[in-house]
Amino acid sequence: MKKLLETKWIILSNTVPVIILLLLLNWDYQVFKSSLSEDSIEIWQWTWGIIIGYGIINLELGFSIHKINRGLQALLSIINMLLGIGIIFFAFYFANKIHPWSIPQWMTNNYLVLYFPTFIMPTIAYSIYALILFFTPNPEDKKAWKSFLIALAVPLICYLFVTFIIPALKNSFDDIHQYSYTLIASIAPVIFLFFLLQGFYIVIKNKSGFWQKYQLPIKIVFTLVLPIAGLITNFVITNEGFETRRPGIFGDFHHFWFYALTIINGAVLCINNPEGSIKRLALFLLRCVTFSFTLYFFLVFLPYMPLSILGIILIGLGFLTLTPIILMLLHSMTLKEDWNYLKNYFSRLRLSLYAVGSFLVIPIMVTLYFSFQRSNLMNALDYVYNPDFTESKASVWNGPLESTLTKIYQAKSNRNQLFMGYNRPYLSSYYDWLVLDNLVLSDSKIKRLNKVFFNEKTDLPQRRQPMLRPENPNVNIEKVKVDSKYDRQTKTWTSTVDLDISNSLNAGMQEYSTTFTLPDGCWISDYYLDIEGRREKGILAEKKSAFWVYTNIVNVRRDPGILYYEQGNDVSFRVFPFEGKQTRTTGMEFIHRSPVEIIIDGQKIKLGSEQVITQPVSYGSDEDNIRIVSAKEKQGLKRINREPYLHLIVDHSANSADLELAKIIKQITAQNPEWAAHSKLSLVNSSIETIDLTDSFQGSLGLLDKEGGFMLERALKKLLFDSYHNPTDRIPVFYVITDDFDNAIIENNSLSDWKFTYPGNDLFYVTNGKSTSTHNLWEGLTIPTDESNEGFYTRKLKLPTGEIRYLRDDNKDEFVLLDPYFDIDEDDLEGKTIESALLIEGLRRSEILYPEEAADNWGNLVRASFQTGIMTPVTSYIALENEAQKAALLRKQKQVLSGKKGLDAGEEPDQMSEPTWWFVGAMMILLMWYRRKRLAVKN
Template identity: 35%
Template sequence: MQNLLNPKWLFVLNTLPLVVLALLLGAEYGVIHTLLPPDSKKLWLVLGSLLVGLGVVHAGYAGWQLKRKQPLPALYGALTLAAYIAFLYLYGYHLDHLFPREVPRWMVPGEMPLYAGTFLMPTLAHAALVILLNLTPADQPHRALPNFGVALAVPVGAYLFGQLVLPWWRVPGGQFGQHALVVLFITGTLVFLFFLARGVYILLTRKAGVWAEYQLLWKVLITLVMPVLGLLVNSGVLFRDLGAPASGIFGNFHGWWFYGLAVLNGALLCVPAPTDKWWRLALLAGRSFTLAYTLYFFLVFLPFLPLSVVAVVAVGVGFLMLTPLLLLLVHLRELSQDVEVLRTYFSRRLVIGVLIASSLLLPLGITANYLYCRQALHQALAYIYTPDYSKPTPQINANPLLYTLERVRAHKDPSASVFGSELPYLSTYFNWLVLDNLTLSEEKLQRLEQVFGSERPVYNREQFQREEPEEESRPQLTKLTSRSHYDARQAAWSSWVDLEITNPDQWGNAEYHTTLALPLGCWVQEYYLDMHGRREKGILAEKKSAMWVFAQIRNEQRDPGILYYLTGNRLALRVFPFAAREVRRTGFRVLHKEPVALQIAGQTVQLGEVAASATQPLRQSVTTSGGQVVYLSATAKQALPLVQRRPYYHFLLDASATASAKPTVYQQRIESFLQQRPGAKATARYSLVNSEITTLPAGTDWLSAWQATPATGGYYLEGAMQRLLAEAWLHPTPEYPVLVTVTGSLEWAVLPANFAALQAATPEQSTFLVLAADGSAQAHSLLQHSSQPLLPTETPAEGRAVRAWPTAEQPRAYLPDNEQPSVVLGAETFYLPPALGQTWQDGLWLQGYQLYQARNPAAAEPMRLAAIRGSFRSGILSPLTSYLALENEAQKAALLRKQNEVLAGNAALDVDDDVQRMSEPELWVLLLAVGIWGLRNWYRHQKGVALAK
């Protein structure tokens, strides 16, 4: 332990934490500085300069001591403690001015105001150890009992002071009394911890006497009994009257391996040192292995040490909070003795190598476990959200995936106690390594559990459709106008659509939301929202980031407006808030090749001049370079040959663990269905569907294959239908599939809101069928609300003729025979150009990417970031981006920060939801704040009593 006096530790425990702290606080200041009042900016500058000054002084002193080859003296420890405690006191006292009310809470990460205490705590602990080691030299005799007596006197004195003195004490007026109480609290805590640690250290260095004779007894108490008792109390097994939550008081340490490591660690530290050098080396390896366990709990409880006196006084078992500190002292002492003895038998390099290698085993094991979870999760996400239709469905190991999902859900649990998180620090590490500092939405968690789990989850299917705003809203569209201009340079129209929206009610804080269908070949390129007497241009941002920022600002009752894609060519427009009787204006610019009529909230506006285009209609197709994306106008499409394709029925058989009946129950239904349709049996095809999709070869006995298939996972109907539709799109033939689901209840099938993105696969139809008990079929829409059956009056006619492109003899795509334009992919492969411009044809490139992504998700995924950057450069809205109008620079900076986080992670992951989980550093500050708040309230109460007398 004497190595801690080496000045090099200053760089590790002081300079490095200060650099990280300065970078984090500097980045946060760069986001919120435009919202700070002048006094707060000045305070940031003063405290920042003070912090940098402390860091420079410490780094310079460390370098000077290293050059002199001198250890750190006790004076250094005393000055460091005084300086950093004073800084933390000033920082905490002015915290409300550093992060004032003018700064919305969502802009400041939950742990940001508390980073100062978190990063400076190791420096404070090191300074205290420097004092301890200098005042307790090994070559002089010391007595442990007086140190324990002084340490015990602090909580006893605090209790007696509170019971006997305070009720009669006349507290001074003003803020002096408050500051005096806080200083007294800090001083008492430091004295208590110092003399307690010094007493234990003296015991560890004793080689003779009563304490040495009973060394095994107090070692067992510190290293075995107290750690196990602490785990039992934290979990609520003992002293349930303390109200330990299900997640634990200080963290969820319920796992058996916490208890196993506690017992193993205690046994290794208590076992007598063997005389054989190889056994002593093995003992060093074992003690080094559990060092990570000891250090982990020391770091977890280090922020709570300032409250140890309060805990000892207030709660009888509060002394258990001191266990990690005492355990670390014992552990480090035993390791230092092992190293000192073994260096006489082995080389220093070997001994230190064993120490370091063994110490890393436990962290590496945890890392390997998290990487395994990451692989399972990301493999499942790729299977669900970016499948490769050119390969057979992969086999996903459900066990590690479900374990990972359970961990993710535990981190999101809003019922977790504020006095503990899932696993302090380890949860943060898990979120970083497994989830890229993002999360999984409840929708995705439930979808993954339903696909790969063996039980029927209970959930509301409508939650999968919440992204789409309702048509009903209190504010109403009262005026819709347009301004069009033909741009001869790009041979396209540019039209502004302006909306005037009125809130007719006398209630405020209303939101306007509507949806609109954007005609094919039209791209949104600009957006604006009038706010506070000025016109604010919308920012084109990554969609998930923009949606998150919009939700946060909306919760603050501020002024956001957002425009984004839903599914297919449908857009959503949302504006918030509206005061009573308020009129607001918003609008967007559209690039379009031909004149179109646009409908919004029941009103229609004409974009472009129809008369001018009628004389010269667009008869030729428009193609991007390389012929990858082709735009066919309505006139050009009418020139294509008209063909009639033959339908065949493709049955999707429920082979999941959630199936409600055996395959033989459905045999009669399928036979009855086919008998009602002459000739259908000969061409029918079958696929077995659970968490995987297995299409049976022609002529296979589907019933035998169904019965022989193990019932695993859920009825992943979404993946099966997407795969079959994509294959029909990729390989167009004179036949097209009519999908028929065969299951006991569609309620347990995994279905999306719709399959609109894959509608191009079967332009003849827009429905799929669900086989009923009597052999009849119920139609469901592929375009919207796919889980709901269509009414008989809503069922569209199927089997319509379609247009073959480019020829009927060698078709590469089939298009609906309507009077609307179409966009098709002209090649099997697709690539985005390295740089997109701002023309209509650049929008065609982005449209081509969306088509390619729908039918080739896995191949398109590597181009996702390029597509987002292309949308940014062109200013053209895409399904991956959103237009967001913000009212100040701080909101824009926060959007950019969130966007960088999202773009660095897996595209299938989500940003954190509305559930705010308290991070580890917040806990100790919360408890400290509660303690200071209690002292302050007591002070005010006593002052009131004194004045009353």
């Protein structure tokens, strides 16, 4: 055991944790450093110096420890331990300088100060071990019960101090609690660990024969009985019957494999060592396999060690939390005995390879299982949000998907809780990284996936989340100023719109919110917001990241402004906050190819001038993939009335009623006999099956089982996709047949981006056989309309390749994709010009048609937006108040862009979601002081 005093262990216990501590602190510091006061910056400078100096001292000690005698080693260990305690004391005493209350929780880790004890404790523990060796040179002559008794007394004494002594002394010494709580939290765990480990060291080294005589009963108790009792106790405490669970105290350990591995682990440790090298090797490898399981629970419960002794005194259950610590010692001792036996038969290298390979079995299995969950979840997300319209059925395993969605939802509920939750310590962090890219899946997406694949209608519980306010009629545009300029070289209009927005109420904290529609050929290319007397230029950022930052800032009542696309060309515009009777100035820049008019908050704003002769922009060569067909050019194209035919979309979901389908179809064809020829029928649930509508169609209905939800949105997009890619003079007219249209999985305006694929008709129909309603495909999709169809007129454009494109029969310019498989060369993007905007629009429309490609390549559209400054549906302009908010935005953006498109920014993943190392043992004392101090500063 004295080999643990070698240099490598000092490096492992100090150098590595210190480096991790510095990286984690720097991770947060780089975000909010610009918001720190001079006093806080000075404390941070001291912090960097102290930690780096502590690491250098230990590194030097590591390289010289073999040259000094045991007495000096002990002295250095005491000094090292005291320095570690001093750093922890320093961190908590200056907690409000290191992590000021003014730094909002969303911007950084709310438990930043707790990094210090987490990563300084390994060095302290190492020093404790060195001192145990020094002060216990003859363990066989010591009494273990004395050490255990002292360790047992430490939590009790802490409890008495916090409950009785400190409050009593507070009357005489006003500031005593500020020092006492910190000293107790820093020193008490060190004393506890010293005497507890010393007691075990004495028991193991004692030569009285106690261990040899009672080894098997001790192993049975600590490797089987108590671990199983702990899992059962956790189950009883956290369950309300077998179907309902509450969040666990230490985490969620309900899974079958926790019980199975506990039994297997106990069995391989208790079994007698067989004779013969091969059998002993097999047993050794099994013990190495389960050692990763033992190590996992050791790391999980190590922080609770001080509380476990207090638990013994109060309720007698402390042994259950102390058990993994003892199990770790027993498992390590058993492996060492196996090693000493087997090294006589096998080389050290061979044994080491066997041991490492066996130890990695469980981690590898966990990784493979998580990877499968990720793949299955991503397949589900892609099928719903980034579908391949050439596929009609999802490649998804429903059972594992349901389990994954439940786990993700429950884990989100407890993402910021240190003690209780549905999370599994360490495993949940690994899960978040591997499965979710450290992002989240929003509640709305969880609900939709459940409805698509399982037809579940159950609403998820409401969470406390920043909510967007509705449009406020009391905050309006008061003044508009427009400045438009035309560049003949680039054929681009650039218009700047300055807005004065006023709050008519005396009440403060009002938000301005409106939505306006951009005409085709017009894009937003810049934004600004005046904040506290200065003009803050908008940042063009990835949309999900910008929206996440905006909602968090509004939640803490600071100054942001944001512009982003909602659906189609609809742009949401928000500014916050407005004080009573306050007027604020903001503005945006547009580029457009011709004079246009936009309406913002009821204000008609004219961009450009008809008096300026603009040059037509038309990219129609073989080298270009997109062109603009002007309104004038449209009038010269052939106008045709496309021949309509019925395309029936039948609800075939799990809970759909058995309607008299033949009767309903007969009614529809009787009402529209001119549409009956060439009719088709699609059975729709989570998949879609399309057949020709013939007299024998009912024989095909059994080909698709009733399952999942009525995924109408995906079905309509697939049919629009097919219609666009197979253009003819015929046009489908959609009739949706369902007993409950509210059960259809579709959202208002969710098809607005698809308007270019289906010229000649804006309507579809919904019927249950008794009544029929008319709906607009592009606007208010789920709301009936009084519109009627007066023909299916379009303009027919023949491309140089001979292909046909159908255009809308109106007096507006229209984009035309020559090749739907669109890609752009970054060298062709030349800033804020119409040509660059056209290329970006082409890429956007290509990704609408092929969202499965966008799932992997959506970063291309983001980068093109960044390169040109032109806002797209995947980017947003946001004006922020300070550098800290900008740093937080850039960090979140980097995280989102490195993840999967279907995931969300959502809630910030908690970097300290599980308790680490030892500090939770002192948390009851520490958090009480920490929160009181921060509240005192705040008040």
